[in-house]
Amino acid sequence: MAEIEQLTGKPDFWEDGSRAAAILKERGAIQNLLEIWQRQEQRLQDLEVLFELAQEENDAAAFNEVLAELRGQEKELRRLELEMLLGGEDDNKNAFVTIHAGAGGTEAQDWAEMLLRMYLRFAERRGFKTEMYDLLPGDEAGIKSATFAASGPYAYGYLKSESGIHRLVRISPYDASGRRHTSFAAVFVYPEADDSIEIELQEKDLRIDTFRASGAGGQHVNKTSSAVRITHIPTGIVVSMQNERSQHRNRDLALRVLKARLYELEKNKRQEKTQQILDAQKDIAWGSQIRSYILQPYQLVKDHRTKQEDGNVEAVLDGDLDAFIEAYLLSTVTT
Numbered sequence: 001m002a003e004i005e006q007l008t009g010k011p012d013f014w015e016d017g018s019r020a021a022a023i024l025k026e027r028g029a030i031q032n033l034l035e036i037w038q039r040q041e042q043r044l045q046d047l048e049v050l051f052e053l054a055q056e057e058n059d060a061a062a063f064n065e066v067l068a069e070l071r072g073q074e075k076e077l078r079r080l081e082l083e084m085l086l087g088g089e090d091d092n093k094n095a096f097v098t099i100h101a102g103a104g105g106t107e108a109q110d111w112a113e114m115l116l117r118m119y120l121r122f123a124e125r126r127g128f129k130t131e132m133y134d135l136l137p138g139d140e141a142g143i144k145s146a147t148f149a150a151s152g153p154y155a156y157g158y159l160k161s162e163s164g165i166h167r168l169v170r171i172s173p174y175d176a177s178g179r180r181h182t183s184f185a186a187v188f189v190y191p192e193a194d195d196s197i198e199i200e201l202q203e204k205d206l207r208i209d210t211f212r213a214s215g216a217g218g219q220h221v222n223k224t225s226s227a228v229r230i231t232h233i234p235t236g237i238v239v240s241m242q243n244e245r246s247q248h249r250n251r252d253l254a255l256r257v258l259k260a261r262l263y264e265l266e267k268n269k270r271q272e273k274t275q276q277i278l279d280a281q282k283d284i285a286w287g288s289q290i291r292s293y294i295l296q297p298y299q300l301v302k303d304h305r306t307k308q309e310d311g312n313v314e315a316v317l318d319g320d321l322d323a324f325i326e327a328y329l330l331s332t333v334t335t
Helices: 002-008 017-057 060-084 106-126 155-162 218-223 247-270 274-282 313-317 322-334
Strands: 095-101 129-137 143-151 164-171 180-191 206-211 227-232 237-241 289-294 300-303
Touching: 017 060, 060 322, 095 106, 095 155, 095 247, 106 129, 106 143, 106 155, 106 164, 106 180, 106 313, 129 237, 129 247, 143 155, 143 237, 155 180, 155 322, 180 247, 227 247, 237 247, 289 313, 300 313, 300 322
Parallel strands: 164 289
Antiparallel strands: 095 143, 095 180, 129 143, 164 180, 206 227, 227 237, 289 300
């Protein structure tokens, strides 16, 4: 913090506006964290005084109040400890989450929609603001793909652990014979791009196609060519948007997501991990999953990277992902 204060005090601090903004943002984050810990320390001191009074007066109600407050403090401290693990350069950024159904038709498309609901519920629990960028309905049920933005403190840091293939095992509600089915869906999480890596989109590198949106959306959406598909020719990355009524709005959203994906690609190239992303995108199938959700013949969610397990599948699918995210973050620190 002292080093940052020295930088902000220099006469030439504002000469580089982008760098100055980044430093001020870092200072704000550190200051906010410091204030949170100071408030926690004050609350503990207040509890100590209340506990001593409860002892002197043998006040059962006061004891119960102390116990309830301590439980709340424990929960808050665990949240703060988890955020201490979010020290990556992109962890405090907003996130884009894209979900693709794997092979398997209606089964996989229904599973993709279940995952979308899980992440939206997780974002709601965390207080993140979400905005649906693109949603392509399935042929009979579920979704073929979806992209949404999650905005809030450490949105990318929390959600980055979810990138990979997710596997579901259950008795199919779409199979009259009641057979057990295995379905796959791919989840990709990207940080919102900033100026730390320059991403230049040139018109000659883009192929922009327009088409009529499919599925729900009203007469205007379906009768006009408002949907947009942008292909980045050098990398082959394709981004489609069709949720908005305006072609211009869909184009802006698609460019924003494309920039985030190129940012992630460039960042991973620098870290020599690009091939891992490309391999994951090629094979949404058996053997490449990061997590399995088993509903039949028993109930269990298991993360294959960290070995974290939870038998309450319903709670996990309702957005209770904290244990899995914490295990993943701890594994990245220890490896």
